[in-house]
Amino acid sequence: MVQRISTHHGMMAATRPQGRVASMIVSGAASLGMLAMLGAAALWFHYGTTVFFEMIAAGISACF
Template structure:
């Protein structure tokens, strides 16, 4: 059973409406690309930080790892 019969295309005609382009709609893809680039950059930096933390964990062990993190945090503040 079809949604709209071929003899009665009014159902499909009222559902299809043209979309007009507004001037502010044109800038949206550029903002989307910028947001995507920022998101990918932040994800990359976060991934590198996790990789560095895992490397320190495996190299120095858990006790020394936590001491180095605590010393680094106290040096920042």
């Protein structure tokens, strides 16, 4: 007869650390996104809308 190599208990133990890593990645990405949004808002208030949009357009055109 064929026997299972791993048990259900072993599978549960391997899944728990992956959940922690995934939640750390998601929270890190959310923090980075929030930091980018705060930086954009700070530039908007400091330089005004016209200069802000010109800086974004210059940055995009420098990439291509």
